[in-house]
Every structure is written in structure tokens, then in C-alpha cells.
């Protein structure tokens with residue numbers, strides 16, 4: 152049976168039963184072992200993708216290098232025009248692509264559509280950016296001299312992405328890199344290769360319509376070994392990698408050993424601080440969506456709720472009753488709030504984390520478990536759980552990519568809460584719920600949250616594309632998307648121009664010959 156029109160969506164998106172996993176525009180190729188994409192929704196084998204071999208990769212990189220020679224010289228606003236068309240094409244394909252994201256990855260259809268909307272938004276941002284790649288002019292200390300700085304493209308940007316935002320992360324990188332004059336080579340997660348095929352198909356259409364050369368945006372597919380081809384490759388000056396901290400440590404070191412550049416977007420361990428002056432209705436909304444949305448598989452998911460002792464029991468009670476309302480099931484059915492986690496490994500990690508939390512002295516107040524029976528045959532549907540815990544527990548210090556929320560009590564003032572919040576190795580997203588300006592400003596100050604994202608009276612989860620996105624500490628330090636994140640995709644060049652007829656040296660140095 153056609154599950155909520157998914158066959159139709161695949162057809163519209165040009166995803167076949169067997170797909171070549173290496174392509175840019177017209178020509179498709181790939182000779183590696185196929186990977187079959189299995190939906191966590193119903194365990195159905197959706198389609199397969201032939202992966203990229205070393206030989207296939209060499210061809211892809213050769214094309215990309217050649218395309219860069221052309222692309223970098225195209226005026227930036229003309230590159231922006233291509234990205235504008237890409238954004239429009241995404242608007243056309245929003246529904247089927249959102250559906251495939253939901254079906255292949257397991258997030259709700261609404262969240263799938265939201266992810267495609269992020270792709271559209273970053274295209275709009277990048278179009279404007281294409282006329283704003285500004286450098287400074289600087290006053291020279293020498294007469295008849297001028298100084299300026301220019302931003303030039305880097306070359307090939309390698310993009311390695313995670314399963315949980317299978318399409319948006321690519322678009323954040325690609326839309327910006329393309330207007331900057333770079334070309335991109337993308338390796339999506341081996342767990343979500345079909346959304347990769349579908350997304351590249353959409354951009355390939357635009358590139359073909361504009362008679363662009365092959366190699367401006369290229370898809371390669373496979374597991375980490377294909378990612379490694381890029382991290383070890385001197386022809387790839389920048390690698391933008393999104394995924395686990397474990398992966399980031401390897402990728403960071405590999406690229407650094409050849410003195411290449413990285414943008415690392417790694418795991419989080421995000422907390423909401425709830426002070427006695429919080430609006431409890433807003434807190435509840437923010438915390439529940441943050442903890443159970445995308446089945447707890449967002450890098451910005453709320454993992455820890457750090458609640459003041461005076462309101463602790465009240466917050467606990469309302470959370471427990473809110474969790475009773477959560478509907479778990481097929482994410483394509485809009486009546487459900489929570490879909491499956493990505494695969495059985497994720498289910499095991501979830502179960503192990505709950506066991507470990509109990510072992511360490513945690514008190515489970517909303518029981519977890521794996522759902523069975525009709526509609527849950529894939530074995531990937533788990534119940535969102537809440538555990539009363541302490542911040543120093545080993546399991547609380549880790550990111551478990553599943554819907555488990557740790558409830559942590561704090562005593563004292565906002566500094567005591569901040570010590571707990573910052574007392575983990577990760578530094579992605581954070582939030583405070585409070586109507587007290589002294590507390591919220593303290594939270595935002597240099598003595599406050601140590602995260603890349605710090606929110607007031609909104610949860611930790613989700614972000615707008617206008618801001619720079621990323622985190623500190625083991626989250627990797629990279630920034631993507633809005634603000635001036637584009638600078639990471641370019642090289643800065645400082646120019647001094649002498650328009651006089653003397654050659655004075657800097658710092659007044661005399662050198663007579």
C-alpha cells in the first residue's frame with residue numbers, strides 16, 4: 152500500500168528503485184556496493200543507492216576542480232541568481248521532499264516540511280548575500296597608498312552531513328558556499344541517501360536549465376570511508392562536517408594534519424534553566440517540544456531541565472501529565488507528535504541509557520519502553536521518558552540521541568543553575584525561562600551560558616537561518632547559516648596599493664641602495 156503517497160513523492164523527486172550515487176548534473180555514475188535505505192516508519196526497503204568508489208570519487212573531484220575555474224569567475228550576483236532559482240524549485244518540491252524526509256528519517260511530516268522551508272530560507276538569505284560579500288577599506292600609514300581586504304572563494308567545499316537533518320544542513324552549506332564562489336561535494340549520511348539523491352536532483356535541474364558545467368554541486372554516497380576520501384584530500388580546502396563528537400574528533404584531526412579548514416557542527420547536551428520567576432505554561436511548551444520533537448534526535452533537543460527547588464514539584468507534575476498526552480506513531484499521520492527513532496541501534500542506545508541512568512541512581516518518573524504491535528512493526532518507536540537525575544551522572548554528561556529528558560533540581564540563584572548548565576563538555580544550545588531581567592541578563596552575559604546559542608523564554612530546540620548556528624567546546628566551534636558565517640567559506644586577502652611614485656617602506660624603515 153502506498154503509505155501516505157510516498158510512492159508518488161519518490162516519482163516526483165526522480166528517485167528510482169536503484170540509483171547511481173554519484174552525480175552533479177546530467178551524467179550519473181557509481182560502481183560501489185549499494186546501500187538500501189530502510190524506513191524506520193514501517194521497516195520497508197524504500198530504494199537503493201550504488202555508492203561512490205575511489206575511482207568514482209576521483210572523477211567527481213576532477214569535475215569539481217574544473218567547474219571551480221568557471222564558477223569562481225561568474226559574478227557573485229549571477230551565482231546568487233542560480234541560488235534564487237534553486238530556492239524557487241524547492242518551493243515547488245516542498246511537499247514531496249518534506250514527505251520523503253519524514254519517511255526516510257522518521258521525523259513528523261510537519262517537521263519534514265519545516266526542514267525544506269529552512270532550505271528555502273537559506274537560499275533567500277544567500278541571494279541577498281551575493282551582493283554583500285563585503286571587505287573593508289583600511290587607511291594606510293604611507294602616503295599615496297591604499298589598503299583593502301577582499302574575500303575570495305576557497306575551492307571545493309566538502310560537506311559531510313548527519314541523518315537527523317538530512318537535507319537542511321546540506322542547503323545551509325551549499326547555498327552560502329555557492330554564492331561565495333565555491334563548488335561543493337556532499338556526502339549525506341548513509342542512513343538517509345535517498346533524500347540526498349532527491350535534493351541533488353532538484354539543484355541539478357536548475358544547473359542544467361542554466362547550462363552550467365558539471366561539477367558545481369556534486370553528490371557522493373557511502374559510509375565514513377567516502378567521507379574520509381574528502382577529509383584526507385588536499386584538493387578539498389574546507390570540510391564542513393555535521394554529526395557526532397566522535398566523528399568530529401576524527402575529522403577535525405585528519406583535516407588539521409594537512410592544515411585544511413573545518414567547520415564542525417557536533418553534538419549538544421542542551422539545558423533549559425527554569426527559575427522561580429518562569430512562566431510555567433511557556434516552560435512546559437518549550438520543554439516538551441524540545442525533548443520529544445524529532446523523537447529527541449535534534450542536535451538542539453532539550454536533554455536537561457534544570458529547575459529551582461521552589462517550583463520543582465509543580466514543574467514535575469505538569470510534565471508528567473503533559474507526557475500522557477503525547478501520541479506516538481507514523482510520522483506521516485499528522486495526528487501523531489512523535490515518530491520512530493532512526494534504527495534499532497538507536498533503540499538500543501536509548502534502552503542502555505535508561506538502564507545506566509537507573510544504575511547511577513536516577514529515578515524514572517515517566518517510564519520508557521519500545522512500542523510493539525500494529526503500526527509499530529519496525530521496532531523503532533520508543534516512549535519519551537523522564538528521569539530525575541543529577542548533573543554529574545556519566546549518562547547525563549553524554550548526548551543520547553533519543554527522547555530522554557533529565558530533570559535536575561537546583562538550589563540557590565541563577566549562578567548555581569549556570570554552573571550545572573555549563574558543567575558538561577558540549578556547548579551547543581541553552582535557554583532560560585524567567586521574567587526576571589537580572590536573571591536573564593546574567594544568563595546572557597560573559598559569566599552566563601557558555602553555549603553558541605542562548606535563548607530567553609524559548610526552548611533550546613530549533614533556530615532561524617538569519618543567525619550564525621553552531622556551538623562551543625566539544626560541539627566543535629563551527630558556525631553556519633546566517634550572520635557572517637559566510638566568511639568561513641572564503642579566504643581573506645589583504646591588498647596594499649601604491650599609487651604614488653615613491654616606494655616608502657612600512658614602519659618608516661630606510662633601505663637605501
Ligand code: NAD
Nearest residue numbers: 312313314340374375378379394395398416417418419450
Ligand atoms: P555520525 O557522526 O554517526 O555521522 C555523521 C556523518 O559523518 C555521516 O555522514 C557519516 O558517514 C560521517 N562520518 C562518520 N565518521 C567519519 C569519519 N571518520 N570520516 C568522515 N566522515 C565520517 O552522526 P549521526 O548519527 O548521523 O548524527 C547524529 C549526531 O549529529 C548527533 O551527535 C547530533 O547532535 C549531531 N548533529 C549536530 C548538528 C549541529 O549542527 N551541531 C546538527 C545535526 C546533528
